[in-house]
Each structure stands twice: as C-alpha cells, then as structure tokens.
Amino acid sequence: MPGITMINLRRIDLNLLVTLDVLLAEQNVTRTAERLHMSQPAVSVHLAKLRDLLGDPLLLPGPRGMRPTTRAEALREPLREALESLSRAVAPAAPFDPANADLTWRIAATDYTESTIVLPALHRMRAHAPHTRLAVFDLSPSHLTRQAEQGIIDIAFHTTNNSPDGLRRKALFSERYVLVGRQGHPKLKRRPTLKQFCELEHAIVSQDGGGFHASTDDTLARLGMSRRVVLSVPHFLFLRSALASTNLVAMAPERLVRNDPALQVMPPPVDLPGFEISMLWHERVHRDPSHRWLRECIASVV
Numbered sequence: 001m002p003g004i005t006m007i008n009l010r011r012i013d014l015n016l017l018v019t020l021d022v023l024l025a026e027q028n029v030t031r032t033a034e035r036l037h038m039s040q041p042a043v044s045v046h047l048a049k050l051r052d053l054l055g056d057p058l059l060l061p062g063p064r065g066m067r068p069t070t071r072a073e074a075l076r077e078p079l080r081e082a083l084e085s086l087s088r089a090v091a092p093a094a095p096f097d098p099a100n101a102d103l104t105w106r107i108a109a110t111d112y113t114e115s116t117i118v119l120p121a122l123h124r125m126r127a128h129a130p131h132t133r134l135a136v137f138d139l140s141p142s143h144l145t146r147q148a149e150q151g152i153i154d155i156a157f158h159t160t161n162n163s164p165d166g167l168r169r170k171a172l173f174s175e176r177y178v179l180v181g182r183q184g185h186p187k188l189k190r191r192p193t194l195k196q197f198c199e200l201e202h203a204i205v206s207q208d209g210g211g212f213h214a215s216t217d218d219t220l221a222r223l224g225m226s227r228r229v230v231l232s233v234p235h236f237l238f239l240r241s242a243l244a245s246t247n248l249v250a251m252a253p254e255r256l257v258r259n260d261p262a263l264q265v266m267p268p269p270v271d272l273p274g275f276e277i278s279m280l281w282h283e284r285v286h287r288d289p290s291h292r293w294l295r296e297c298i299a300s301v302v
Contacts, residue, residue: 012053013049014086015046016046016049016050016053017079017082017083018036018083019032019036019038019043019046019047019050020046020047020050020058020075020079021079021080021083022035022036023043023047023058023059023066024059024068024072024075024076024079026065027059027062027065027066027067027068028065028066029043029044029047029066047059054071054075056069056071056072057069058071058072059072093287093288093289094289095289096289096290096292096293098128098129098132098293099128099129099130100131101129101131101132101290102131102132103132103133103290104132104133104134104135105132105133105134105135105154105155105291105294106134106135106137106152106153106154106155107134107135107136107137107153107154107155107156107157108136108137108138108139108140108144108147108153108155108156108157109136109137109138109139109156109157110138110139110157110207110236111235111236111237112236112253112256113139113157113277114136115236115237115255115256116253116255116256116277116302117157117172117277117279117298117301117302118134118136118157120301120302121297121298121301121302122134123301124297124300124301125294125297128297129293129297137152137153139156139157139158141158141162141164144156144158144164144167144280145164145165145166145167148167148280148281148282149282149284151284154281154285154291154294155279155280155281155291155294155295155298156279156280156281157172157277157278157279157280158277158278158280159275159276159277159278160275160276160277160278161275161276163278163280164280167280167281167282168280168281168282168283168286169278169279169280169281170278170279170295170299171276171277171278172277172278172279172298172299172302173255173276173277173302174274174275174276174277175253175254175255175274175275175276175277176253176254176272176274177216177251177252177253177254177268177272177274178251178252178253178254178257178258178265178266178267178268179191179192179197179249179250179251179265179266179267179268179269180243180249180250180251180252180257180263180264180265181200181243181247181248181249181250181263181264182243182244182245182246182247182262182263182264183244183261183262183263183264184264185247185249185264186247187200187247188249188264188266191266191267191269192269193269194223194225194269194270195225196269197227197268197269197270198220198225198226198227198228199228200227200228200249201228201230201231201247201248201249202216202227202228202229202230202231202248202249202250202251203229203230203231203232203233203239203242203243203248203249203250204216204229204231204232204233204250204251205232205233205234205235205236205239205250205252206232206233206234207234209234210232211232212229212232213229214229214251215272215273216251216270216272217229219270219271219272220270223270230248231248236252236253236256239252240252240256240257240260240262240263243263244260244262244263251268251272279295279298279299281295
C-alpha cells in the first residue's frame, strides 16, 4: 500500500487498517462505529492514530460527512484488496471435494507396501477422485524426514519400529510371516517339520542387496539349526515369480502372497516375530483437508 514502509508495518495495528477501510467506505464516524460495533470515541482514536502513522489527515470535514484526502483515495483500493487477501489467507480451509480435485499426491513405498497398500487404495482413489494423480517413489528411510519436510513426498509407509522421529504416524496393520512355495510343490503337500523345513532350498528378499541371512536364520541359530538359502533378490515381486516357477520356498509376509493362485501358503514350523506397518506424514499437511481425505482413503482399504 502506498505510504506504508516495511519499518512501520512492524508496529501497525491491523485493527487500524480495518477501521480505515470502513471509514473510507462510509465517510462517517457514526456509521463506521455501528458497522464495527465500536463506540464513536474509539473510532476517533483509531483515526487519530492513522493520521499520525501515515502523516496525512485522511478524512476532512465536508458539507455531507467527511471527504477523503488524495492520499486516502490512493489507499482505498489497495487497502481493500490487501484486507480481502488477508481474510482469504486466514479463513478456514474449504471442504475437500475429491470428485473435482485436480492435484498430485506423492507417496514413498517399498514394493511390498505398493502391493499391499497403494494398489488397493488406487482403486478407491480413481473411483472417488478421478482427476487426481499419484506419484509413487522408492522408499528411502534415511531421507524420509527431509523429503516429508520439503514436500517431496506427502505420505510414506514404513515398519513402525524403524520409523524416523519427527513425523506423524498411524498404524495400519500387523503382518506375519508364512511359508510359501508353488502350487503342487512336492515337499509342501503337508506342513513340513522343522528338520524338513531346513532341508528345503530357500529364497530371501535382501533389500540391501546380495544378503543370504535374515531373521529366520537368527531364530534357527538359537535352536541350533540352519537352512540353505540359494537365492537372494532385492524385491518381493521377483520373489513371487521365482517361487511360482521353481521348487524354492520362502518365508514371506502373508498379505503379499495369500491371494496369489500360483502359490500355496502354510504356517511355518518355526515362530518368527512379525512387524507392523504405519503410514507417516509431516505436520505441515496434517490439517490439510485433501491430505486428510487421502489418509482416510488409504486407512479404509487395508
């Protein structure tokens, strides 16, 4: 606005600008006081402060009320626009309308959570928010907090125990491990004993790449036993294909394999601790109506 510098903006009272806006519209102290639910003396005090602040009389007595000065006329429209913009900025967020929303959401996930969370949620999102877009990024746990802070991602899925601090979270489900092999596997006609389990050829997912040791091996070692791991892969998607086309078996998360017609699933002869999956997001989007809808959409399908 003309005449107000950055220096005196720091000491200006917003109520003074609201009073000036109404004064310029009404050009009458009495009517201004009525509109603002103030007393006439209080409006006069505001006008005196505005005159001192801006170094201009602003409104002068006239034959029919008050007349704005040239300076006041120059302030009228910029002041009105500034107050309207400020009002819009601090107004409560409008309700989110998924049917007409046109925005892009960004999610960080592993191939496991892509299959068990993102894919089921995608069907609901396309049905209820058809104009939105979804970008899925590889989960990078070491960069997760920074990515969320900077808006690179909106939501991530991670094991609860290993989730980074500083992010909001909601537990989605608990998962358990099952023994998996192809349909018709000659050695899975019934649940194997622990000894038979150890004699099978196993595949594992090693997300760090190339590892042949997993939590199953730690549990077996405590029992004085070991198994033979012959295949290490970086992704669950390839693991399922390998199991379906060979006589390899694996310990896999149940949700990933339970509906695959090419695989048979059974309880393993060894107890393994499962894990919990949580949805993570940053405080900056916690109250945003569109992000709240997205989180509720995801939670409803898992």
